[in-house]
Amino acid sequence: MQKFIIGLLVSNQFGVLTRVSGMFSRRGFNIDSLTVGETENREYSRMTVTMTGDEYNRDQIIKQLRKLHDVKEVKQMDPERCVSRELILIKVRATSENRQDIMDAVNVFRNKIIDFSPQSVCMELTGESGKLDAFIELMKPYGIIEMCRTGMISMDRGVTSLQVPD
């Protein structure tokens, strides 16, 4: 079993997310995360899918994605040659005693505090998934009130890019 990152360009139309996610569930593919958002060209959205599986699963996913009419381009991202980021918002319980410890962790992980109350601190953190996982572990003892995680987005380093074929 390996982790794979797949980048997609899809038509920016209603129902496309359903088509893609429906294909995954119908064919029994397990995905770890799926993100979607509009690109600089409003006609297209970009998706990043992360999955765990073997090469058979990976090849089938890519081929089945290519068959969807609204999917314009599919590419397996090379982890060595791409940058990947994920964002979390995480709210933890804080008291006057432990607030400084939390602030120290925020500094080490280079995240931002975006909200503050007498009983809580809310932070924003971006990075690769491993870093986020580590930070979440670190925050557990304080008591995580709630958290949101975007799932990974990923693009090539350098000048290459995912393009809709002519």
Next chain:
Amino acid sequence: MKLTGSQILIETLIEQGTEVVFGYPGGAVLNIYDDLYLNAHRIRHVISAHEQGAAHAADGYARATGKTGVVLATSGPGATNLVTGIATAHLDSVPMVAITGNVACSLLGRDSFQEVDIVGITLPITKHNYMVKDVADLADTIREAFQIAQSGRPGPVLIDIPKDVQINTAEFIPQAACTPVLPAPVEEADLVRAVELIQNSKRPYIYCGGGVLRSGAGAQVMALAEKLDAPIGFSMMGLSAVPSDFPLSLGMTGMHGSYVASKAKTEADLILALGVRFSDRATGDKSKYAAGAKVIHVDIDDAELDKNIAAHLGLLGDVKEVLDRLLVLISEKKKPEWLARIAEMQQYAAAHSGMPLGELSPFGVIDAVSRRTEKDTPVATDVGQHQMWVAQRYPFASPRTLISSGGLGTMGFGLGAAIGACIATGKRTVLFTGDGSFGMNLNELATAVSQKLPVVIVILNNGVLGMVRQWQTAFYQKHYSQTTLERKTNFAALAEAFGARGLAAATPEELERCLDAAFSVNGPVVIDCAIDKDERVLPMIPPNCSVEQIILN
């Protein structure tokens, strides 16, 4: 010129070459039916008894001709009644455009009368589908739908058109019919590898699937077989691509395939798989499948390569294009030892075949019918034992003459499909069916009568759900749970009640008389043929087994 949405639909269908629409009217398609009325001289509409029958008819029309079948239904139940027909076409890669009306856009999402999310429902069973919310997009959407349905591996496309979109107007500019997008040619280097594998093979085997029919590559397959002394086995979907009497044809492979077709495949050292998808019914136990052979898999759908069987070489492309190029590169190589081994298998199979039970045997009925059909007679089937008997026995002589539901195995498919094939070809059409399958959608007899269609309906009537019963006999200790029907249906009288001719036969002599009559009537005829309930479809390779476990008699 400014046209309403429903006018645009009619004009675009005609522009795309549609001659016949199968369908059923209703509230959400009244505008479309009004324009069909006004354009009746330009486009024919065939009303079915039930929308499912219309969908199967559009499917049968497409299978018989290769053209895109068109079906039209109203919203809600009209649309959901299409579902089985669309799924059937999807599994067998049949080009179809399904059009449904829906409630007006302002009523969508409010659980309005006869509103259903047919786009959501058909998402997994269409190649693509659309809801058109702006009449300005309608013509191009329909054009794109036809192109998608026909291109590459064909399939059904659904277009849902809300009622207000049918009424609103937009500018319409006629265009030429779209042409299918052609696949890129296969890489030369891959062809060279294929040639090497083929030339080094001592025991080559051609596995011919539905893609060969779609591609129109029957002649190429025969030429290659002759050059290589390679026998040909067929998936059920590939039957009729090559005439059954072609000397190298071994008939169908798979669960109910011929002994030779299955056995030769296991002894082959090279399998050239053409336009097949290695379905579980065709392969049995995949771990034992062609264990001693290298597999070259040619298919137009990339996702089929390495999906069910890992090929040593996958060629993505059109079968005909690939074979045309291979034939130039391959030199003739005779293999008398391999052919002698095949002949030996054939003798073994002949010596181990079973004896028919009862006066009328399934093969006897099929033979009697085939003596009266012409080379290009479309032969439709339903699903079950009779279907397998036809696949095993009927002498197919011309491509696209078998109209049968393979992937989905849809009981109730046959009559609608036979109606579609009959209308498409204008030829007398035969339907082989069973009493179980026929009971599912026999209401379409009304359609065959109203359209005055010469369809000869041969019911192999054993009074049981024979295929399920056969499994109960073999694997469920003869627990005949709900397969003994105890019905008293008089199919001959039923046919007469519908306004068709109805006949019944229990002996070979009666059958001869019935068939003579049936083939001279210019309209639908039902012949109820009594066969023994214990007739089995043999050979049989039990599910998930290999040819080693084949049951011959």
